[in-house]
Amino acid sequence: MRVLGIETSCDETGVAIYDTDRGLLSDTLYSQIAMHAEFGGVVPELASRDHTRKLLPLIQEVLDRAGLSRQDLDGIAYTAGPGLVGALMVGASTAHGMARALGIPVLGVHHMEGHLLAPMLEDEPPEFPFVALLVSGGHTQLVEVHGLGQYHLLGESVDDAAGEAFDKTAKMLDLAYPGGPEVARLAEQGDPLRFRFPRPMTDRPGLDFSFSGLKTHTLTTLNALRDSDQLDAQGRADIARAFEEAVVDTLVIKCRRALDQTGLKRLVVAGGVSANARLRERLGNEVAKRGARAYYPRGRFCTDNGAMIAYVGAQRLLAGEHDSEAMQAVPRWPLDRLTPPAA
Numbered sequence: 001m002r003v004l005g006i007e008t009s010c011d012e013t014g015v016a017i018y019d020t021d022r023g024l025l026s027d028t029l030y031s032q033i034a035m036h037a038e039f040g041g042v043v044p045e046l047a048s049r050d051h052t053r054k055l056l057p058l059i060q061e062v063l064d065r066a067g068l069s070r071q072d073l074d075g076i077a078y079t080a081g082p083g084l085v086g087a088l089m090v091g092a093s094t095a096h097g098m099a100r101a102l103g104i105p106v107l108g109v110h111h112m113e114g115h116l117l118a119p120m121l122e123d124e125p126p127e128f129p130f131v132a133l134l135v136s137g138g139h140t141q142l143v144e145v146h147g148l149g150q151y152h153l154l155g156e157s158v159d160d161a162a163g164e165a166f167d168k169t170a171k172m173l174d175l176a177y178p179g180g181p182e183v184a185r186l187a188e189q190g191d192p193l194r195f196r197f198p199r200p201m202t203d204r205p206g207l208d209f210s211f212s213g214l215k216t217h218t219l220t221t222l223n224a225l226r227d228s229d230q231l232d233a234q235g236r237a238d239i240a241r242a243f244e245e246a247v248v249d250t251l252v253i254k255c256r257r258a259l260d261q262t263g264l265k266r267l268v269v270a271g272g273v274s275a276n277a278r279l280r281e282r283l284g285n286e287v288a289k290r291g292a293r294a295y296y297p298r299g300r301f302c303t304d305n306g307a308m309i310a311y312v313g314a315q316r317l318l319a320g321e322h323d324s325e326a327m328q329a330v331p332r333w334p335l336d337r338l339t340p341p342a343a
């Protein structure tokens, strides 16, 4: 079954074609980052308009690259949520219009299920069951996964997501949006021993996270250096390093706990922050110590992309699931509401 996947939940227009026999046939992405950068974050109305402008040409591009025409498609999957409602509606309405015209099934899929299963697109995909750490711009969650649509939430952030904390820290340090990669780059020059930032919620049991206090701690440290005229390039790098170490250490501690608690030996890490090199290095050591294994998406599938949506859609469409007449655009949609396709 050949499925077109469409992702428009935020500031990336992602399109891909996944074949359940042959795997990923083609994928492309247009990022609106440059357009939103001057505002320091995503402007929802501009995002919707830009998706409208880019989506059809990108669909043509993935078809051309795969050597296919629209009539070769067997189904269409789009991100139905969570995300910005206007942006979601562009993908949803396009998918429904095309599917109606072609007489093929269409399905709205959950954006975080896309992130969660993105490692399935790699050469050695994880088998079920596994623990998943979802670390993106809007989510920080630990999930116990027993199969497609079998997601048990173990813990999540009670305030900011890890990616959001990276982005806000970048802003404080006058770095470009989105800040994760920028903070990570600056942190490489930093001295890990100069500052030690708190590891929030690690001193008590449980698998929830909190990153907003860490953000305040970063700001306080930054202001103290500025007030004493010590905020030079090295000082900024040292702060970036202390911040990154605190986030990474916190994530590693909670992953270790989740593996212990569930007794599982496979850890999937996905979402934008899973691209972070320091996080991968630390988690690599951690899983090696306990005879476990970590699985990640390739670099460009850590952040938003069409391939993960095409993959999830293909699995569910193949099992007979599809939307009824109405398109779906669901800005808030908890992951553990999902069910397996047969249910």
Ligand code: ATP
Pocket: 010, 082, 083, 111, 115, 135, 136, 137, 138, 139, 162, 163, 164, 166, 167, 178, 179, 180, 181, 184, 271, 272, 273, 274, 275, 276, 277, 302, 303, 304
């Ligand atoms: P959600 O998926 O929760 O709706 P989103 O789609 O905006 O949010 P993603 O596209 O998965 O999130 O990831 C973007 C986030 O990942 C941003 O917050 C960005 O700063 C962060 N990020 C990307 N690369 C890195 C990196 N190397 N280190 C740390 N953070 C990173």
Ligand code: MG
Pocket: 010, 011, 012, 137, 303, 304
């Ligand atoms: Mg994004």
Ligand code: FE
Pocket: 111, 115, 136, 137, 303, 304
């Ligand atoms: Fe995302």
